[in-house]
Amino acid sequence: MDYVLHILTLICLFSAIAVSLDLLAGHAGLMSVAHSAFAGLGAYGSALIAERLGVPFVLSVGAGMLVAAVLSALVSLPSLRVRDDYFVIATFSFQMVAFGIFNNWIDLTQGPFGVTGIRKPLILGWEIDSPLELFLFAFILAAFAHVVVAYLTHGPAGRVLHAIRDDEDYAQSAGVNTRKIKILIFAVSCSLAALGGAFYGSYISYIEPRNFSIDESILILLMVALGGAGSLFGPAVGATVLLVVPEILRFTGMPSDIAFNIRQCFYGAMLVLIILYWPKGIMGRVRLGR
Amino acid sequence: MEQLVLNTIVAASVYALVGAGFALTYRCSRFFNFALGGLVAAGAYFCYFALQFPILPLFVSFFVGIALTVMLGCVIELMVYGEVGKRGGTSLGLLLVSVGVYIFIQNMIALGFGNETKVLLPGYVMPSARIMGVTVTAAQAATVGTAAAALISLAALLRLTRLGRMIRAVASDAELARIRGFDVPKILLSVTAIGSALAGAAGLLVALDVNMVPAMGMRILLMSIASVIIGGATRQISVPGIAAGATLVAALQNLGVWNISTAWQDTIIFGCLMIALLLRPEGIVKARIRKA
Amino acid sequence: MKRLLCENLWKSFDGTVAVEDVDIEIPLSGITAVIGPNGAGKTTFLNLLTGFARPDIGRIVLDDIETTGLAPHRIARLGVARTFQEVRLAVSISVIENVLLWSENRGSRRGRQGIPAAARRLRGKANRRNAERILDMVGLEDHAAASAGALSYGQQKLLSLACCLAMDPKVLLLDEPVAGLHPEMTLKVLNLMRLYRDQGKAIVFIEHDIGAVRQVADGLVVMDHGRVIHQGVPEHVLQLREVIEAYIA
Numbered sequence: 001m002d003y004v005l006h007i008l009t010l011i012c013l014f015s016a017i018a019v020s021l022d023l024l025a026g027h028a029g030l031m032s033v034a035h036s037a038f039a040g041l042g043a044y045g046s047a048l049i050a051e052r053l054g055v056p057f058v059l060s061v062g063a064g065m066l067v068a069a070v071l072s073a074l075v076s077l078p079s080l081r082v083r084d085d086y087f088v089i090a091t092f093s094f095q096m097v098a099f100g101i102f103n104n105w106i107d108l109t110q111g112p113f114g115v116t117g118i119r120k121p122l123i124l125g126w127e128i129d130s131p132l133e134l135f136l137f138a139f140i141l142a143a144f145a146h147v148v149v150a151y152l153t154h155g156p157a158g159r160v161l162h163a164i165r166d167d168e169d170y171a172q173s174a175g176v177n178t179r180k181i182k183i184l185i186f187a188v189s190c191s192l193a194a195l196g197g198a199f200y201g202s203y204i205s206y207i208e209p210r211n212f213s214i215d216e217s218i219l220i221l222l223m224v225a226l227g228g229a230g231s232l233f234g235p236a237v238g239a240t241v242l243l244v245v246p247e248i249l250r251f252t253g254m255p256s257d258i259a260f261n262i263r264q265c266f267y268g269a270m271l272v273l274i275i276l277y278w279p280k281g282i283m284g285r286v287r288l289g290r
Numbered sequence: 291m292e293q294l295v296l297n298t299i300v301a302a303s304v305y306a307l308v309g310a311g312f313a314l315t316y317r318c319s320r321f322f323n324f325a326l327g328g329l330v331a332a333g334a335y336f337c338y339f340a341l342q343f344p345i346l347p348l349f350v351s352f353f354v355g356i357a358l359t360v361m362l363g364c365v366i367e368l369m370v371y372g373e374v375g376k377r378g379g380t381s382l383g384l385l386l387v388s389v390g391v392y393i394f395i396q397n398m399i400a401l402g403f404g405n406e407t408k409v410l411l412p413g414y415v416m417p418s419a420r421i422m423g424v425t426v427t428a429a430q431a432a433t434v435g436t437a438a439a440a441l442i443s444l445a446a447l448l449r450l451t452r453l454g455r456m457i458r459a460v461a462s463d464a465e466l467a468r469i470r471g472f473d474v475p476k477i478l479l480s481v482t483a484i485g486s487a488l489a490g491a492a493g494l495l496v497a498l499d500v501n502m503v504p505a506m507g508m509r510i511l512l513m514s515i516a517s518v519i520i521g522g523a524t525r526q527i528s529v530p531g532i533a534a535g536a537t538l539v540a541a542l543q544n545l546g547v548w549n550i551s552t553a554w555q556d557t558i559i560f561g562c563l564m565i566a567l568l569l570r571p572e573g574i575v576k577a578r579i580r581k582a
Numbered sequence: 583m584k585r586l587l588c589e590n591l592w593k594s595f596d597g598t599v600a601v602e603d604v605d606i607e608i609p610l611s612g613i614t615a616v617i618g619p620n621g622a623g624k625t626t627f628l629n630l631l632t633g634f635a636r637p638d639i640g641r642i643v644l645d646d647i648e649t650t651g652l653a654p655h656r657i658a659r660l661g662v663a664r665t666f667q668e669v670r671l672a673v674s675i676s677v678i679e680n681v682l683l684w685s686e687n688r689g690s691r692r693g694r695q696g697i698p699a700a701a702r703r704l705r706g707k708a709n710r711r712n713a714e715r716i717l718d719m720v721g722l723e724d725h726a727a728a729s730a731g732a733l734s735y736g737q738q739k740l741l742s743l744a745c746c747l748a749m750d751p752k753v754l755l756l757d758e759p760v761a762g763l764h765p766e767m768t769l770k771v772l773n774l775m776r777l778y779r780d781q782g783k784a785i786v787f788i789e790h791d792i793g794a795v796r797q798v799a800d801g802l803v804v805m806d807h808g809r810v811i812h813q814g815v816p817e818h819v820l821q822l823r824e825v826i827e828a829y830i831a
Binding site: 031033075078079081082083084085086088089090092093094096097100101104215218221257258261262264265267268269270271272275276279288 | 377379380381389391394396401405512515561568
């Protein structure tokens with residue numbers, strides 16, 4: 001039962017991160033492969049601020065989100081002028097730089113050894129530490145992320161995002177300050193990812209650079225692609241599939257080293273096949289990569 | 291100091307080789323082909339595989355390895371990118387597909403040969419010579435020599451041969467070339483073959499000089515992309531531009547090692563890549579859709 | 583009197599001069615047509631007016647407000663609505679959503695943006711009623727919920743016009759509004775233009791179809807090789823030798 005709750009908790013956390021990527025890539029049309037880096041900024045930011053400055057959980061998570069939002073501007077401010085595939089390369093570079101910082105700034109992040117002993121969430125004196133409580137908290141977090149995305153993708157805000165995605169010149173001619181909106185959405189998306197990352201750190205109690213590498217960013221992208229970009233619950237569906245299936249395969253007793261490589265092969269092939277033959281994924285509204 | 295210069299020249303040679311391949315495919319197909327990174331690793335590992343058959347002389351094994359890499363590159367071009375093109379792929383879609391291909395190749399190599407770092411010729415002591423106060427190994431000399439030869443040949447090919455003219459036509463405007471009757475798919479295939487050979491050779495040379503590991507291609511590819519972008523060769527295929535960019539990137543990297551710890555050198559280069567990307571106006575031009 | 587003023591406008595691309603020393607004054611009332619052969623610089627001129635291109639030299643003043651070098655969205659918010667030669671729309675959202683987009687993002691005295699929509703719930707109902715009214719006016723009311731991408735070319739052109747109207751702009755800048763349309767559609771568009779003009783609004787439109795120009799234009803500007811070669815009333819200008827020759831040449 002605890003095992004099932006663990007998987008469900010992970011599904012909630014990854015769903016939150018994936019839906020925040022969909023807000024950016026599916027709804028606003030800004031593909032990014034740096035989302036795990038921003039989740040990492042939230043995780044490291046929150047864990048380190050809580051540890052070094054003794055700040056309560058809620059504040060440290062908030063700080064992590066702020067760090068992510070501010071650093072997102074570092075990527076978005078200079079690069080939103082460029083064509084979409086160049087933008088992806090820029091996010092690619094950012095992901096590599098972030099990983100480099102997680103891995104090499106030993107004084108700050110303890111490098112490859114990671115940060116251990118991250119405390120469980122403590123909100124208003126209530127320590128959330130049973131598997132059920134942790135799952136419920138993760139569920140609320142995921143729900144929050146989905147509500148934010150739902151709000152931003154419907155009504156007047158949704159019209160603005162979709163217009164920017166479909167035709168930026170058209171959006172500008174209608175009076176939309178596309179550059180400002182893109183920077184804002186990028187910041188919101190990255191802080192939601194950071195929120196997921198911060199809670200992930202608190203949940204597992206341990207984070208290391210490998211949790212926030214380019215492979216993880218690709219995995220999150222795959223969750224969006226598989227579940228379907230531009231829908232509200234597509235990313236959650238994708239997250240569920242991509243988290244549950246490897247767990248099922250784990251029971252076949254493959255050595256973990258090989259399992260990793262096989263999984264990665266599948267992810268690579270999946271990315272190719274989805275874009276080729278199934279760009280809308282399971283329930284998407286937008287065709288990825290077309 | 292002289293060691294620094296040598297390291298820079300050797301690194302620049304590697305980046306120039308892969309960069310040339312990247313610049314060719316980028317100009318002709320207009321997308322960032324990450325599979326090229328996979329082909330770098332494939333070059334090293336196919337050679338490793340060929341070396342397992344002692345009947346083959348050393349250089350024949352190398353030739354077989356590179357040939358297999360070229361075949362792999364062509365298969366990817368025909369079966370994957372061609373398919374995407376038929377369905378109306380954008381440069382973004384092709385980029386994502388190529389990332390998927392890269393991941394697949396890297397992990398297939400890991401499954402076939404293991405994740406650990408290997409040496410291409412175990413037990414073999416590389417002959418070396420002392421030139422201008424530094425020890426230069428045969429592998430390093432081969433790397434620089436191959437890069438120089440490749441770049442010169444490429445420049446000659448592009449300027450002087452019929453194929454070169456066709457490549458330049460496609461690089462300049464693929465639609466126009468198609469309308470004028472050029473067999474664009476065949477030209478793209480030749481470009482892929484050349485690029486794969488260059489990438490594979492780079493992988494082989496790095497494996498000879500240092501070591502090999504399945505993930506080796508990504509880093510080299512990103513450095514090469516940085517070289518090409520910084521050298522301005524995304525605007526047009528410019529061999530001097532590629533060489534200049536590669537030298538600059540290699541120099542920055544090695545200077546970084548000198549002053550800052552080794553671990554940070556990659557991070558610095560990625561930072562430079564980001565900066566280079568954002569300053570290059572080529573990135574503002576609207577994407578063209580690649581057709582089969 | 584309200585006018586659109588251009589002083590010494592020059593614009594080149596990669597060494598080719600697209601707009602050369604344009605110095606004119608267009609009244610912001612009535613319908614003014616801009617004609618000229620292909621490559622005369624008409625669309626570049628429109629892009630300069632709407633901020634999609636920045637003049638190398640010169641200034642643009644709209645109703646006493648300097649708009650030179652402003653970003654396109656800011657010029658739009660000053661009350662300049664434009665269409666594009668190749669129909670541009672948000673194809674993944676519905677017809678009425680496209681219209682709502684324009685009414686929600688037009689400039690107000692306070693200049694609010696599209697995303698913090700909280701305070702605008704009151705305006706929301708009014709916007710929707712207005713959007714429905716405009717769709718009625720152009721004849722697209724049956725397609726309000728359809729995806730904009732599913733419309734025919736002619737319907738999309740009507741939608742572009744409807745979107746511009748939803749902005750309630752000071753001036754409508756239309757790039758070839760009747761190009762590629764069937765005769766009935768063309769008539770519909772021209773009638774809408776006349777209706778709009780009669781309500782006191784200004785329209786400036788680029789067009790190749792001289793027949794359409796004769797039917798609706800109050801004023802005429804003729805361009806050739808990036809320069810304005812004539813400006814005046816259609817009856818007079820269209821008889822000038824240079825104008826006829828510019829078209830035949």
